[in-house]
Amino acid sequence: MLNDSTVEANIPASDLDRARAFYADKLGLTPRQEFDVEALGYETSGGTRFNIYRTEFAGQAGHTIAQWHVADIESEVRDLKAKGVVFEVYDLPGVEWDDEIATLPGMGRAAWFKDSEGNVMCVDQELPRS
Numbered sequence: 001m002l003n004d005s006t007v008e009a010n011i012p013a014s015d016l017d018r019a020r021a022f023y024a025d026k027l028g029l030t031p032r033q034e035f036d037v038e039a040l041g042y043e044t045s046g047g048t049r050f051n052i053y054r055t056e057f058a059g060q061a062g063h064t065i066a067q068w069h070v071a072d073i074e075s076e077v078r079d080l081k082a083k084g085v086v087f088e089v090y091d092l093p094g095v096e097w098d099d100e101i102a103t104l105p106g107m108g109r110a111a112w113f114k115d116s117e118g119n120v121m122c123v124d125q126e127l128p129r130s
Helices: 016-025 073-082
Strands: 009-013 033-035 037-044 049-054 065-068 096-098 103-104 109-116 119-126
Touching: 009 016, 009 037, 009 065, 073 096, 073 103, 073 109, 073 119
Parallel strands: 009 049, 065 119
Antiparallel strands: 033 037, 037 049, 096 103, 103 109, 109 119
């Protein structure tokens, strides 16, 4: 059954070279593999895999495409901003903002940015579990 499977995300890019540069320069990620079908495969040290593939439909989703769970959201946001990543602030009911970091009641804290292709990405820090 699917419950026993792994899941990989696929992120669209209209310009694969531009996306490769953004993910390397801004996010510090290097592809583990290049596919002949105009796609790049990535794997984080945490074991998560995702692919970036060329398509004319990149950046059209309007919602979060991928989310990185981090231990210290302030440090991650600060480091990404220092590399030129611009964060988004949304008008979300019941959400409190501290600059670009949102507090989501009962869930944790999050910050959103767009990649070079206009895809919405998120870094988040979950609430400690009791």
